[in-house]
Amino acid sequence: EAGVTQFPSHSVIEKGQTVTLRCDPISGHDNLYWYRRVMGKEIKFLLHFVKESKQDESGMPNNRFLAERTGGTYSTLKVQPAELEDSGVYFCASSPFATGELFFGEGSRLTVL
C-alpha cells in the first residue's frame, strides 16, 4: 500500500512568488492534516480536513495560505505571495480515524529567498 506522498520534495522560490504543495494521502484515509516545521523548531499544526471539508484551520498563519482538498482525495496548500518567514518543511499526514496515530509524508521543503 502506498504511503502519504508529497510533491515537490523541495521548492526554492523568491519572495512574492506563489508555490503550491501537493499531498496524496493513503487511500481511504478521511482525515488529512498539514503541519509545518520552521527552522528546526517544533512541528506546528496548520489545518485538518475530514474528507473534503475543513474541520479546523486554526493553525493557518495568515490569509496568504490556502488549502483545498479536492473530492476528499489529494490536498494542495498554496502560499501566495510567499514571504521569507514561510521557509520550512511542510508535512502532510493522514489517518483513517482522528486518534493521533498519523501517517506522515516525507515533507516538502520550501525555501523562500
Add this chain to the structure above:
Amino acid sequence: GNSVTQMEGPVTLSEEAFLTINCTYTATGYPSLFWYVQYPGEGLQLLLKATKADDKGSNKGFEATYRKETTSFHLEKGSVQVSDSAVYFCALPRGAGGTSYGKLTFGQGTILTVHP
C-alpha cells in the same frame, strides 16, 4: 491548549549505550501521549503511545511510561543501535476532547546519533 517540553539534544551515543530522552507536558485532563520518530529521508512515523496514566508504550526496544504525577513521558532504550539514529518527537493532542485527536502538539525534536 496543551504543550510539551522536550530535551533538545543533540544526543550522541555509542552503540549499546542506554538512552533517555526527556519529555514533560502540560495538559487538560489525561490525553494520550505519543513518541514519533523520523529516520533520515523518511516521514515521521509513530514509535509508541500510551493512552492513560501508568500505561507503558513500547516498540522496537523503546519504552515510555505515562507518569501523571510528574507529567512526564520519557523515552528510554536499554541498548541503542546505529540504526536508531533519527529525530525523536514527543507529542500530545493540542487540546481537550476527542476532536483534538490527530491534531497534535509536538516537541522540538531530539536528534540522536549512534556511533559504532
